[in-house]
Amino acid sequence: xxxxxxxxxxxxxxxxxxxxxxxxxxxxxxxxxxxxxxxxxxxxxxxxxxxxxxxxxxxxxxxxxxxxxxxxxxxx
Amino acid sequence: xxxxxxxxxxxxxxxxxxxxxxxxxxxxxxxxxxxxxxxxxxxxxxxxxxxxxxxxxxxxxxxxxxxxxxxxxxxxxxxxxxxxxxxxxxxxxxxxxxxxxxxxxxxxxxxxxxxxxxxxxxxxxxxxxxxxxxxxxxxxxxxxxxxxxxxxxxxxxxxxxxxxxxxxxxxxxxxxxxxxxxxxxxxxxxxxxxxxxxxxxxxxxxxxxxxxxxxxxxxxxxxxxxxxxxxxxxxxxxxxxxxxxxxxxxxxxxxxxxxxxxxxxxxxxxxxxxxxxxxxxxxxxxxxxxxxxxxxxxxxxxxxxxxxxxxxxxxxxxxxxxxxxxxxxxxxxxxxxxxxxxxxxxxxxxxxxxxxxxxxxxxxxxxxxxxxxxxxxxxxxxxxxxxxxxxxxxxxxxxxxxxxxxxxxxxxxxxxxxxx
Numbered sequence: 001x002x003x004x005x006x007x008x009x010x011x012x013x014x015x016x017x018x019x020x021x022x023x024x025x026x027x028x029x030x031x032x033x034x035x036x037x038x039x040x041x042x043x044x045x046x047x048x049x050x051x052x053x054x055x056x057x058x059x060x061x062x063x064x065x066x067x068x069x070x071x072x073x074x075x076x
Numbered sequence: 077x078x079x080x081x082x083x084x085x086x087x088x089x090x091x092x093x094x095x096x097x098x099x100x101x102x103x104x105x106x107x108x109x110x111x112x113x114x115x116x117x118x119x120x121x122x123x124x125x126x127x128x129x130x131x132x133x134x135x136x137x138x139x140x141x142x143x144x145x146x147x148x149x150x151x152x153x154x155x156x157x158x159x160x161x162x163x164x165x166x167x168x169x170x171x172x173x174x175x176x177x178x179x180x181x182x183x184x185x186x187x188x189x190x191x192x193x194x195x196x197x198x199x200x201x202x203x204x205x206x207x208x209x210x211x212x213x214x215x216x217x218x219x220x221x222x223x224x225x226x227x228x229x230x231x232x233x234x235x236x237x238x239x240x241x242x243x244x245x246x247x248x249x250x251x252x253x254x255x256x257x258x259x260x261x262x263x264x265x266x267x268x269x270x271x272x273x274x275x276x277x278x279x280x281x282x283x284x285x286x287x288x289x290x291x292x293x294x295x296x297x298x299x300x301x302x303x304x305x306x307x308x309x310x311x312x313x314x315x316x317x318x319x320x321x322x323x324x325x326x327x328x329x330x331x332x333x334x335x336x337x338x339x340x341x342x343x344x345x346x347x348x349x350x351x352x353x354x355x356x357x358x359x360x361x362x363x364x365x366x367x368x369x370x371x372x373x374x375x376x377x378x379x380x381x382x383x384x385x386x387x388x389x390x391x392x393x394x395x396x397x398x399x400x401x402x403x404x405x406x407x408x409x410x411x412x413x414x415x416x417x418x419x420x421x422x423x424x425x426x427x428x429x430x431x432x433x434x435x436x437x438x439x440x441x442x443x444x445x446x447x448x449x450x451x452x453x454x455x456x457x458x459x460x461x462x463x464x465x466x467x468x469x470x471x472x473x474x475x476x477x478x479x480x481x482x483x484x485x486x487x488x489x490x491x492x493x494x495x496x
Contacts, residue, residue, distance in 0.1 A: 009211045009237075013345075020348050023355035033359045040352045047345055050238065051338055057240040058230055060221060061263055068263055073243050075227050 004042045009050045016043040084163065091161040094168065100159040105170065106178060107131075109151045120147060124155060124170060133157075135172040142174040151280040152178040183281055187288050190315055194290075199297050200318045206302040208322060208334060209270045214240045215334050216264030216301065218257055218274045219327075221245035225277055225306065228327040236335035242267055248276035253286035258295035265300050272299055273330045274316060275306030284308055287316035296320055306330035456480040468495050 004012065019040050023033060060073035081089075094100060107124035114120055118137030123130050133155065135147075147153070155175040161168045194200065215233070219225045226243055233241065244260030247253045257274065264272055274296065276284070286292060287307045296303045296319045305320035306327045317323040324330035457465045458478045465477060471493045479486045 008213070010209075013211075016345075016348055020351045020355075023352055028359060030359055030363055033356055037352060037356050040349070044345055044349055048342075051341060051345075053238045056233075056238045058243070059241070060243045060245055061260075061267065062245075063263075068267070070242065070267075073221070073226075073241075075230055 004039075004046050007043075007046060009047055012043045012046045012050075016040055016047070019043070083166070087161060087163040087166050090166075090168075091163055094159050094161055102156070102158060104154050104156050105131075106154045107152075109147055109153060110149050112147060112149050122147070124153075132167065132169040133172055134169055135175070139173050143176075145177055147175070148280045150283055152180075152282060154178050177281075180281060183285065183288075187315065190288065190290055190293070191318070194293055194315065194319065199293065204297075205321045208302050208304070210336065211237055212239050212270030212334060214242060214267070214269045215331075216242050216244065216267065216269030216272045218244045218246050218260035218264065218272065219276055220248045223277055225275055225327040229273060229331045232328045232331035233335055235338060236331060237338055237341060239270075239335055242269060249279070249283045249286060254289035254291040257286055258291045261292075261295040261299050261303070269301050271334050272301045272303045273306055273324075273327070273334060274303055274320070275324075275327060275330060276308070277327075278308035281312075284312075284314055287314035289315070292316050293319045304330045304333050451482050453482075468493055 007015070019036050022028075023036055023040075028036070058073050059070040062069045062071060105124060107126050107130075110123045110125060110130075112120065112122040118140065120135040120140065122133050122135075124133045125131070135155075153175045155170065155172040157170055157172040157174075159168055160171050198204065217226060217229055219229075221243060230241060233239065242264060244264050246260040247256040261272060261274060274287075274292075276287070278284075284307055287305075293315045296305070296316060302321040303319075304322045304324050305314070305317045306324040306329065307314045307316055313323070322333055324333050456479075458480065459465055459470075460476055460478070462478070465471060471477075471490050473490050473493060475490055477488055477490060479488055
């Protein structure tokens with residue numbers, strides 16, 4: 001399985017929902033349930049971390065003689 | 077000698093010269109509107125110009141009723157009216173009685189022709205419309221680097237799901253605009269954006285014209301990333317709007333279509349976690365119940381005590397688990413759960429050992445159960461109080477004893493005692 005820290009938001013959320021369904025439908029033993037719970041917490045934290053990112057980039061694509069280049073864009 | 081007149085007289089004379097000259101009265105003038113100001117009085121003031129010259133113009137409220145469109149800056153019109161002089165200022169202006177949009181007929185025909193052509197190719201088909209990605213990492217925006225569109229998109233997206241933005245600074249009106257927009261769509265696709273917003277602010281049909289050109293339509297249709305069009309604020313649809321996967325009424329709307337609301341997503345996450353916790357509590361409740369049943373089945377006191385001790389521990393575990401679930405600090409919780417899960421394993425193992433112990437004890441108990449011995453034909457002798465007499469030394473001649481057998485008892489009197 002992929003490391004949670006590298007997963008995209010969409011994949012994390014998808015996996016979280018899978019786990020929720022597994023928990024809700026499966027008549028699971030406590031051990032397994034706790035394992036799922038632990039994983040769910042990891043995924044939730046991953047999603048929250050992505051949601052809380054503030055350092056999104058706003059860039060402008062500039063055509064140069066060496067091809068397109070990106071530079072930071074600030075609204076005037 | 078030349079006469080001397082006042083300024084007012086001069087201006088009044090010029091005014092009458094102008095008003096009597098058929099060459100500047102009741103004429104149609106072709107030009108472009110600019111500096112349009114709409115006053116609360118209902119009068120419109122503007123400049124009418126062509127590439128080399130300009131004239132101030134006014135259209136009074138009562139004349140406005142004669143036109144069926146809303147004049148806008150950069151609009152090409154033919155205006156009908158006369159030149160008049162404003163005596164107080166000595167400036168002259170064109171009084172417009174009515175006007176028509178110029179060149180619109182041609183544009184309209186071109187629009188209709190292209191629309192028909194692309195429609196026949198199926199470029200507007202519903203089946204071609206792609207779903208927008210739910211959580212894009214990067215949005216590409218093709219628009220002018222100046223102006224409200226990019227500003228609105230950047231500001232709006234700040235409160236939405238965090239995504240990077242790459243702007244392609246495109247020329248959105250005038251000569252070469254369509255090519256510039258198409259180039260932007262291609263360039264941003266190469267950058268691997270997840271979704272594209274293509275647009276500009278509102279304006280006249282001439283201003284928006286690039287978005288009615290085939291080059292732009294083809295570029296949108298060929299875009300790998302789904303395209304949101306955000307052209308103008310008007311109800312009119314451009315060809316770009318028709319080809320795009322989704323049409324947004326405004327740049328703000330486009331950002332909102334591209335990105336989920338942060339709070340909504342957070343709420344969704346919370347709901348998921350509530351479901352997780354509820355399921356886990358359910359499982360714990362079931363476990364708890366099972367131990368209770370086991371508890372009630374094991375009758376020997378010692379085992380019962382041990383079981384209830386474990387039951388208490390389980391209760392404790394349960395409540396700790398519950399408080400752990402409510403714990404806000406993720407790391408702490410994770411570490412805690414791990415311990416708890418180990419503890420639980422331990423409890424389970426203990427209980428299993430207990431169960432085995434209990435079985436062994438109860439087998440041993442069974443084997444020494446005196447009543448079992450009676451099955452084999454032995455008898456148990458007790459005194460009148462039911463106390464077992466295990467030594468002949470305790471027998472007294474003349475006393476009554478009870479003889480217990482496997483299927484009943486008898487009373488007897490001691491007649492003789494012999495000791496070994």
